[in-house]
Amino acid sequence: MRGGRIVNYHEVSVEAITLVGECVHYETASEARRSIQSYWQDFKARGKAEALESYRNQQIDGFVGVLIPKPNDRLDYMIAVSSDQDPVEFETRKLPAGRYLIFEAEGPLPFKLREVMDAIHHDFLPKSSYNLREAPIMEHYPSGDTQSADYLSEIWIPVE
Structure with missing residues (x-):
């Protein structure tokens, strides 16, 4: 983002x-x-x-x-x-098995992840043709320096 x-x-x-x-x-x-x-x-x-x-x-x-x-x-x-x-x-x-949209959040935690999560819910999803599926949302934190400017985390959003 x-x-x-x-x-x-x-x-x-x-x-x-x-x-x-x-x-x-x-x-x-x-x-x-x-x-x-x-x-x-x-x-x-x-x-x-x-x-x-x-x-x-x-x-x-x-x-x-x-x-x-x-x-x-x-x-x-x-x-x-x-x-x-x-x-x-x-x-x-x-x-649960199914379709997920995986969004990248590049930057230190937790700030960049929150920024991307807000953009997903307030900007992207309302304007997209995707429908949310009733399933958990997952934040993925790969191994690495979570405070680095180039740390890459992910948000998995379940969609139909």
Whole structure:
């Protein structure tokens, strides 16, 4: 994204992906938006990121943040990795098979990712012919320096 415009996205069809991780519950989307960054910091400080990484397969490189919509504007947020295992200390969920638009966000976290997410919801989707599918939205954080100006994260939006 450059100057408020989305410039890099593509469409993919994927099979279901098994994710393992830790989930928190938020009463509102605005509460989640305010709290997710501190949740990541706490998750790492508790040593959970290292523990979780040991279960990662290579289907998706790095970590993902999964926004799982719930009734009445509530949502769950899961820090996860793709995995073939079902560890006792973490939850297991499936990212449903289907079509996703994958948007690139180049720049340091969390600022660039938020900017792209806002552009997707307020500019791109309302003007596009895509219809959202009822499924989680996924943030993909590949391995690398997340504070680098050229760090490339992704947002996966489920579409019909």
